Amino acid sequence: MTTTPHTLAPVSADLLRQRLASILPAHCLIEETEAQRPYECDALSLYRELPLFIALPETADQAQAVLQCCHELGVPVVPRGAGTGLTAGAMAHPEGVLLGLAKLNRILDIDPVARTARLEPGVTNLAISEAAAEHGLYYAPDPSSQIACTIGGNVAANSGGVHCLKYGLTTHNLLAVEMLTVEGERVTLGGDGLDGPGLDMLAIITGSEGLLGVTVEVTVKLLPRPEIARVLLAGFDSVSAAGDAVGAVIAAGIIPGGLEMMDALALQAAEDFARAGYPRDAQALLLCELDGTEEEVAQHIDEVSAIFTAHGATSLRVSEDEAERSLLWKGRKSAFPAVGRMSPDYYCMDGTIPRHQVSHVLEEISRLSKKYDLRVANVFHAGDGNLHPLIMYDAADPAQVTRAEQFGVDILELSVAVGGAITGEHGVGLEKLNQMHDQYGESELHLFEDIKAAFDPQLTLNPGKGVPILKRCQEYRALPGKHNHGC
Amino acid sequence: MTTTPHTLAPVSADLLRQRLASILPAHCLIEETEAQRPYECDALSLYRELPLFIALPETADQAQAVLQCCHELGVPVVPRGAGTGLTAGAMAHPEGVLLGLAKLNRILDIDPVARTARLEPGVTNLAISEAAAEHGLYYAPDPSSQIACTIGGNVAANSGGVHCLKYGLTTHNLLAVEMLTVEGERVTLGGDGLDGPGLDMLAIITGSEGLLGVTVEVTVKLLPRPEIARVLLAGFDSVSAAGDAVGAVIAAGIIPGGLEMMDALALQAAEDFARAGYPRDAQALLLCELDGTEEEVAQHIDEVSAIFTAHGATSLRVSEDEAERSLLWKGRKSAFPAVGRMSPDYYCMDGTIPRHQVSHVLEEISRLSKKYDLRVANVFHAGDGNLHPLIMYDAADPAQVTRAEQFGVDILELSVAVGGAITGEHGVGLEKLNQMHDQYGESELHLFEDIKAAFDPQLTLNPGKGVPILKRCQEYRALPGKHNHGC
Numbered sequence: 014m015t016t017t018p019h020t021l022a023p024v025s026a027d028l029l030r031q032r033l034a035s036i037l038p039a040h041c042l043i044e045e046t047e048a049q050r051p052y053e054c055d056a057l058s059l060y061r062e063l064p065l066f067i068a069l070p071e072t073a074d075q076a077q078a079v080l081q082c083c084h085e086l087g088v089p090v091v092p093r094g095a096g097t098g099l100t101a102g103a104m105a106h107p108e109g110v111l112l113g114l115a116k117l118n119r120i121l122d123i124d125p126v127a128r129t130a131r132l133e134p135g136v137t138n139l140a141i142s143e144a145a146a147e148h149g150l151y152y153a154p155d156p157s158s159q160i161a162c163t164i165g166g167n168v169a170a171n172s173g174g175v176h177c178l179k180y181g182l183t184t185h186n187l188l189a190v191e192m193l194t195v196e197g198e199r200v201t202l203g204g205d206g207l208d209g210p211g212l213d214m215l216a217i218i219t220g221s222e223g224l225l226g227v228t229v230e231v232t233v234k235l236l237p238r239p240e241i242a243r244v245l246l247a248g249f250d251s252v253s254a255a256g257d258a259v260g261a262v263i264a265a266g267i268i269p270g271g272l273e274m275m276d277a278l279a280l281q282a283a284e285d286f287a288r289a290g291y292p293r294d295a296q297a298l299l300l301c302e303l304d305g306t307e308e309e310v311a312q313h314i315d316e317v318s319a320i321f322t323a324h325g326a327t328s329l330r331v332s333e334d335e336a337e338r339s340l341l342w343k344g345r346k347s348a349f350p351a352v353g354r355m356s357p358d359y360y361c362m363d364g365t366i367p368r369h370q371v372s373h374v375l376e377e378i379s380r381l382s383k384k385y386d387l388r389v390a391n392v393f394h395a396g397d398g399n400l401h402p403l404i405m406y407d408a409a410d411p412a413q414v415t416r417a418e419q420f421g422v423d424i425l426e427l428s429v430a431v432g433g434a435i436t437g438e439h440g441v442g443l444e445k446l447n448q449m450h451d452q453y454g455e456s457e458l459h460l461f462e463d464i465k466a467a468f469d470p471q472l473t474l475n476p477g478k479g480v481p482i483l484k485r486c487q488e489y490r491a492l493p494g495k496h497n498h499g500c
Numbered sequence: 501m502t503t504t505p506h507t508l509a510p511v512s513a514d515l516l517r518q519r520l521a522s523i524l525p526a527h528c529l530i531e532e533t534e535a536q537r538p539y540e541c542d543a544l545s546l547y548r549e550l551p552l553f554i555a556l557p558e559t560a561d562q563a564q565a566v567l568q569c570c571h572e573l574g575v576p577v578v579p580r581g582a583g584t585g586l587t588a589g590a591m592a593h594p595e596g597v598l599l600g601l602a603k604l605n606r607i608l609d610i611d612p613v614a615r616t617a618r619l620e621p622g623v624t625n626l627a628i629s630e631a632a633a634e635h636g637l638y639y640a641p642d643p644s645s646q647i648a649c650t651i652g653g654n655v656a657a658n659s660g661g662v663h664c665l666k667y668g669l670t671t672h673n674l675l676a677v678e679m680l681t682v683e684g685e686r687v688t689l690g691g692d693g694l695d696g697p698g699l700d701m702l703a704i705i706t707g708s709e710g711l712l713g714v715t716v717e718v719t720v721k722l723l724p725r726p727e728i729a730r731v732l733l734a735g736f737d738s739v740s741a742a743g744d745a746v747g748a749v750i751a752a753g754i755i756p757g758g759l760e761m762m763d764a765l766a767l768q769a770a771e772d773f774a775r776a777g778y779p780r781d782a783q784a785l786l787l788c789e790l791d792g793t794e795e796e797v798a799q800h801i802d803e804v805s806a807i808f809t810a811h812g813a814t815s816l817r818v819s820e821d822e823a824e825r826s827l828l829w830k831g832r833k834s835a836f837p838a839v840g841r842m843s844p845d846y847y848c849m850d851g852t853i854p855r856h857q858v859s860h861v862l863e864e865i866s867r868l869s870k871k872y873d874l875r876v877a878n879v880f881h882a883g884d885g886n887l888h889p890l891i892m893y894d895a896a897d898p899a900q901v902t903r904a905e906q907f908g909v910d911i912l913e914l915s916v917a918v919g920g921a922i923t924g925e926h927g928v929g930l931e932k933l934n935q936m937h938d939q940y941g942e943s944e945l946h947l948f949e950d951i952k953a954a955f956d957p958q959l960t961l962n963p964g965k966g967v968p969i970l971k972r973c974q975e976y977r978a979l980p981g982k983h984n985h986g987c
Contacts, residue, residue, distance in 0.1 A: 126747070263615075367692065467953065
């Protein structure tokens with residue numbers, strides 16, 4: 014299929030300013046460089062860029078008008094939530110508009126009978142569960158950044174969290190999205206049923222990293238809070254023993270609410286920070302949460318304890334109340350900032366690997382750590398094989414930055430080589446665009462490209478992210494003065 | 501976005517025959533009308549058509565060569581599994597090739613550790629669970645036609661079953677698909693992880709009714725068999741009382757393995773057929789299956805019994821062993837053939853409605869039954885709001901056929917009017933193409949159309965099904981001698 018090449022008309026910044034100013038109140042339009050600074054990167058600070066304008070609409074109608082205006086003028090638009098992404102997926106385009114949705118933050122409806130929440134995209138992940146709590150309900154996906162990250166960003170990233178092993182990713186907890194197309198048309202994707210008629214547009218939008226449209230309303234499923242949840246903490250004297258124990262739990266037919274692993278460096282950093290009582294001498298730590306009815310959880314605690322013991326657990330502890338459960342999780346949930354205290358900067362990688370490869374992969378990472386002379390702590394969503402190595406470096410030392418980036422690339426290539434993937438939950442963004450070629454063949458990449466073009470034929474929506482545009486790489490590069498990150 | 505118009509070159513049947521004969525053994529190519537008869541319709545016998553050729557490849561390579569040949573010659577291709585569909589989605593194109601995948605029926609791998617099954621598309625749904633049984637595993641989605649329907653067809657239809665309330669549809673139990681594009685390129689969609697990098701191509705393929713590609717290999721998740729499952733059977737003296745009881749179960753935070761309702765006519769037909777011991781005097785019957793650990797099921801049986809009693813259950817029975825559980829399900833699972841014995845023909849509709857609308861919708865259907873002078877029995881996947889009215893008619897009487905079709909259209913429009921959908925699990929196919937305009941606005945339909953064109957720009961893959969091609973309707977109709985069913 015032939016598609017329209019990328020042909021942005023040269024834009025008059027004056028005309029664009031005038032049009033945006035007619036749509037947005039003055040405090041919702043940011044042009045000055047210093048005022049733009051807080052928006053120059055997402056949580057992956059390796060990549061920075063400022064846009065021509067930052068538009069921060071307060072209503073969906075304003076967002077729609079911004080898109081219509083940009084479409085008419087051929088101006089690139091980059092949508093942004095809270096900027097907590099880790100792959101530069103929301104990094105601005107220097108000739109475009111950064112469209113921030115964080116001000117659209119109203120909870121439109123909580124329906125305790127249908128068990129749904131209807132939300133504007135800027136509502137934070139945690140705010141949904143807080144609003145649902147009075148009905149005994151909650152929203153299951155819980156990314157580490159849940160205090161700050163928005164539901165619109167969760168949809169764009171198909172976010173998970175420590176409970177996604179049992180309760181699924183955003184895509185499994187989503188009912189409907191109101192989306193603006195790049196042309197500024199408002200469309201409704203999904204609905205109340207398990208499966209809507211026609212193609213599953215909602216699923217293709219979920220995790221599409223702002224490449225296909227801009228979310229302006231989200232309807233999610235709410236779940237009843239489990240009657241009880243308890244955490245089992247176990248230390249092991251090797252990563253491979255812990256890895257085998259994880260496999261044995263899954264093989265026993267138990268699906269824990271969460272099943273997390275930390276290596277020695279990560280657990281020591283977490284313990285220094287959170288004082289959760291983790292066994293400092295362990296080489297690997299497992300945290301296994303069981304939730305459900307009283308009877309079910311008691312039965313599962315017994316089964317998992319027996320499995321951990323049989324696989325050589327050197328220590329075992331079960332939370333006896335909610336306070337202890339929170340404390341045991343606190344170490345894990347603060348692992349990133351805890352590692353952050355050990356080093357001026359850290360680079361959080363995100364790959365998935367088959368569970369039985371965990372020993373091999375961690376050994377390789379240890380070898381690479383020596384090669385690049387950079388420390389690394391490993392946090393692992395062990396149940397679903399999602400590994401987060403945290404590479405420690407100093408951004409003030411350009412040589413360390415280069416080594417950290419190359420270390421990251423090596424980890425992604427290693428993930429693919431062992432049958433895994435270059436991202437588990439953080440997305441492709443700008444960071445992993447080149448690795449899409451490691452992950453997929455040309456035929457698959459052409460399909461991605463065709464879908465992108467079906468939604469956005471002029472390629473003005475979050476250009477240069479998520480999907481390598483094969484056919485257009487050369488055309489792009491030939492355009493004078495174009496920024497072609499990662500293409 | 502502009503797309504290529506539908507421009508099939510006039511095909512020489514001789515050339516096509518010659519090319520197909522060079523690809524397929526003689527017994528895999530069917531041209532004679534009488535030999536083609538078994539393929540003239542799917543399970544919706546209202547629509548019938550014969551193709552130029554039926555191709556029944558025995559290998560994925562042969563299927564690939566057939567697609568490449570048809571693409572080169574501009575010949576329409578309609579993929580088909582076991583032909584158990586209910587919306588004429590696999591009805592042949594009179595100028596095309598019907599590509600039957602049923603001979604690709606090898607189970608390629610069962611991995612009890614990873615809990616996956618890798619399958620050719622012609623493996624039947626039930627055969628997967630049979631093959632997995634020795635490992636204590638099974639494949640969860642269980643459409644009523646599971647003895648006959650194929651996993652490739654399940655992917656195309658995003659099939660559900662009585663257990664999908666708890667265990668999800670095909671899309672929730674699928675890991676990867678090997679697909680042939682309309683050009684005959686082989687692509688891999690999905691993988692082992694919860695979420696692959698890039699756009700969720702696997703989800704857009706699932707339920708795409710053969711419009712986007714042809715499945716030649718499927719990898720599904722297997723689940724451990726629940727420790728125990730028990731069925732609770734309850735009679736009610738009104739449909740609304742039963743409907744309220746369903747809502748109360750869900751509101752109590754219990755997700756049953758299955759939750760089914762039958763109205764008086766359906767339950768009497770089922771009892772006549774299966775002798776399951778259903779209460780003949782009830783106006784509505786609920787079947788609620790609870791599965792899990794012994795303790796969990798015992799607790800839930802108590803809770804659901806109390807809820808049913810509080811909502812006026814006139815009878816209550818709990819299965820005491822596997823034999824009794826099978827017997828109680830036997831009536832429900834044979835409801836369709838049981839109704840079939842009461843009438844020369846029946847027309848199975850498939851709409852979803854909000855659960856609280858069930859009384860209103862069943863009253864309306866009762867009114868329409870009088871209006872069209874056709875009996876109707878109602879079977880309802882009550883937990884997820886998926887209603888199956890079975891309209892009884894005599895296909896030998898053209899006036900009854902017309903009335904049955906109009907009755908069906910009225911039910912679909914009623915479903916949309918109460919906030920539901922025109923299909924719960926049977927798909928759009930040919931039958932519901934016009935109702936897509938009731939369900940969606942122009943903007944949404946344009947997106948569907950653009951996605952279809954991204955995969956199949958010449959519109960030769962299962963043309964005239966699933967997605968109304970708005971921009972091309974007029975061009976289609978202007979082409980001399982074109983068959984434009986439902987466009």
